[in-house]
Amino acid sequence: MEQSQIREYFSRIGLSQPSDTTIESLKAIHQHQHRSIPFENFDVIQGLPIQLSAEALHEKLVVNQRGGYCQELNGLLLNVLSHLGFEARSLLGRVHLAGDPTGRSHRVTMVTIDDKQWLVDAGFGTFTPRAPLLLETGLEQSNDLQTFRFIEDELYGLLLQIKQGGEWMKVYSLDMTHVCANDLESSNFFTSNSPKSIFTSNCIAALPIEDGMVTLLNQTIKVTKNGVTEEWSLEDKASYFAALQTYFGLTLNVPFSLIKKYF
Template sequence: MNNSDFDSYLTKVGLTSKPALTEEGLKALHNAQHRRIPFENFDIALGKSISLSDEDLINKLIHKERGGYCFELNGLLLKTLKATGFDTRALLGRVHLAGEPTGRSHQVSVVNLDEQLWIVDAGFGSHTPRSPLPLVTDKELSTDIQTFRFIETEQFGYMLQVKLPDDNEGLIWQSLYSLDMTNVYDADKSYGNFYVSNHPKSLFVTSRIAAFPIENGIVTIFNNTMKKVVNGITEEMVLEENESYLETLRTQFGIKLEASFSDLKPLVTD
């Protein structure tokens, strides 16, 4: 990332200067991007390929009113972390939300700061950590409205879990993704990115998805359902299959598609 692109990034996310190489600076950088650039997969819904080139990431996520998913959002964040001066590299994780683990299809960054490792993730949809998380095990880690923990497993390495309410009005630990800390190369990212954006059983191919954090909550879209959760209270509405759908993307998520509603691929139905 050159100086001009770095300055454009800071302007995009609302920062007036380069963050300090401290815990506070790391959190400020993550917070700025996470609260400004939404999670979304609408290029796939428009039948477009997902490019991870520097030029395309910067054009889409900085210069346009668009978002992306993990390979894009965390790809851009990794470049910015490096340009800021943080000691960082990419990791790929297996997603465990459905129980059966996926391949290594989720990209995050690990930052080494004062001999403490931090997992930095701005691209995991509705369960995106709202702050960088120190990589320590068996300890509750809180953001403003979330509680996480890492546990260490023999089979998968470090497992990130989030505390969620269950059907019996109790709380459970839901496994999100696992990290084995192995080196990641551009080819690994290309493999994962191609699978999740092209495989007919990939959630990103079969569904329309968006998530955007707000004060004390989050707004999400899954196909035709929009949910707004604030202070644990959920409001839900069904979106119509017309141009008003795109207006909702613009007003609620800051996503401006250069397309008409009819350009979106039809939703996959059983």
């Protein structure tokens, strides 16, 4: 990345560029990106290619003020962290939210600071960890709203779980193996093109807020704050695009007839 792009990135997320590579700086960068650049798939539902080059990610997410899904959000974050001097690399995980796990399709970033490894994820929608997680098994780790832990799984490696209503729910697993550029391209192609992918059959958006989260699934928007959820349906073009702008900062040039197919 060029230094001018780094300046544009930090302007986009509303943070002054840190001068060090400490865990405090990592947490600040992650939190500001997570709360500024939404998780969304509106290019996927239009059949547009999802490009992973550094230039394409910067143009879409920073210059054009769009969001994206894990490959894009965590790709951008990795590019920035690497430019700043963090020891960081991509990992691919299997999602365990719905019965059988998926293939290795969820992109995250691992950052090593003072010989400790951290999971950094800015692109998993509702269940995105709101702060970096230490990659250590059996340790309950809480942020402002969530509690996570990693456990060892015989088949899948490190399994991330989130505590929901006093019970542990599987989120995704990481086998920690090397990830090359073609692994990312293959995963990205499946996620953005396969009829089995959740992203090709739904309109999705999510953005964390102070003490809560805003999510969109097709025509249903939910705003959760301090444990209280308001939910309503967006049935017409005006209300739909107004909600995208108000809650996710998105201004889209997408035919409403295309979006309405998913209602």
